[in-house]
Amino acid sequence: MPLGREIEDPGVLSSGRVAVRIIRWSDADALRRLLTENRSWLQQWEATHPSGRSVVPGSVSMRPMVRTLRRQLRAGSGMPFVILYDGSVVGQLSVSEISGGALQSSQLGYWVSQHVAGRGITTTAVAIVIDHLFAALGLHRVEVCIRPENAASLRVVEKLGLRHEGRRASYIHIDGAWRDHEVFVALRGDASAGYAARFARD
């Protein structure tokens, strides 16, 4: 069951040099450039369509994509964030599959450009967004699903102390095939002072 209401644009949410905000039309060119420059960095972790009809990210105009993503806010189904570092767009963090009713849950996906990897940017951004989903949307559960081969992404959830629930077999079609995923979750109340405070302290 969807959330059943429009999601408010939270403006800029930040912690130190890292911030997130909802994607805008004016981000289209920067994102297209980053997606093109980072093809080999991102490809093995990217969702694909089982029919083989996937569009290569960065190969087409991002503007229709931005419009589609922003519609998720009005539909109450997702929050398409860009990740900023010192004010520049360096990646994306997508909140999707937002469910209301008896679930109150959502899924997170993310990437950053290789040229800024290893500075804690994604981990900080994920912490900020999880805190927002609990505090502002009142969600109960946030899931992150990661391929067992993705050591860098596994470190993101490990550093934040998310719960490991187990493995979903052949869960998401990634880079041309159905792939197993490890499931990690944050439950509301797991980090009493919030995930951003928890990561900043470490």
Ligand SMILES: CC(C)(COP(=O)(O)OP(=O)(O)OC[C@H]1O[C@@H](n2cnc3c(N)ncnc32)[C@H](O)[C@@H]1OP(=O)(O)O)[C@@H](O)C(=O)NCCC(=O)NCCS
């Ligand atoms: C996974 C990813 C988002 C992590 O982003 P990040 O901003 O680099 O996150 P962090 O700085 O917190 O680093 C996380 C881990 O990445 C690894 N890492 C650091 N620098 C790296 C580099 N230059 N190249 C590859 N991995 C690196 C380290 O294991 C690090 O953990 P550590 O802090 O204990 O050393 C990023 O590597 C990425 O965009 N990868 C490609 C897309 C992807 O995998 N998305 C997630 C799908 S589930």
